[in-house]
Amino acid sequence: MADAAQRDPGRDQALAGSILSRICEANHADGCNDLALLYLEGTPDTPQDTAKVVALFTKSCDLGSPYGCANLGWSNWRGELGLPQDLVEAEALLGSACGDGFEFACENLLEMFRRSQIGSASKALASAASRFREACEQGSADGCASLGYLAWQGGGGVPSNRKNAETLLGQACRGGSEFGCKTLDRVSPYHRTRGDRATDG
Structure with a gap:
């Protein structure tokens, strides 16, 4: 039996470019x-x-795509694509994308907070906190880990509460979140037992 015809990757890319341009x-x-x-x-x-x-990321964002806003925001945050680093613009763009439910943007806002590049009272961070809470309530270990970090540090409208942070981070760690486990080690280093947390008592 003859081999199946192989597609030309270059031709496919050219076709994709033509279609996406239109x-x-x-x-x-x-x-x-x-x-x-x-x-x-x-x-x-x-x-x-x-x-x-x-220019295309900007147009995409202006037209309402959270992906375009997130990509443009990330570029402003990291000073990529020939753009100077602009933390204010990055916060606004990532906040818009996060508010529209794009997890990548919310995670970047948390990382900016961890690096002290945005403040605890940031409205964009509050939007991220809301998304993390929703994700945690739906069973996401990573969502609980991010919310737990905010509960530890106090940010995005989440009050600083060590006990609440331990609860959320313990839940995240049990769910398989490496970030949750590592953060829990920093918050409560003496309660770690074989990949889980022992209860106080």
């Missing part, structure tokens, strides 16, 4: 974000062009 021209927000990623990666049909990537 989609973006029609003001489809996520299409502009995906086209930006093609220019970021670089293909024969969409050669690497950081200025075009920034």
Whole structure:
């Protein structure tokens, strides 16, 4: 039996670039974000062009895509794609994306808080805290870990409460969150037993 015909990856990428260009021209927000990623990666049909990537992420965000806003926010945060580091702009963009439910953006806001790049009273961080709480209530170990960190440090509208932090981080650690376990070791280093937490008493 003859081998099945193989697709030409270059041809597929060119086709994808052509389709996404038309989609973006029609003001489809996520299409502009995906086209930006093609220019970021670089293909024969969409050669690497950081200025075009920034323009497309910006258009995607302006049209309402949380992915475009998150990618643009991350670039401002890290000073990538030829952009100067702008923590204020990063906070606003990531906050918008997080508010729309994009977990990647919420996690980046938490990391900015951990690095003391945004304050505990940040509205964007409060949005992230709300998402972490929802995720934790739905059984996400990572959501509980992030919320537990905020309960330990006090931020995003979550009051600093060591007992509450231990409870959340213990739940996260039992659920398999490495960040939850490591943070719990810092909050309460004497209660760790074989990957779980012993109760006080």
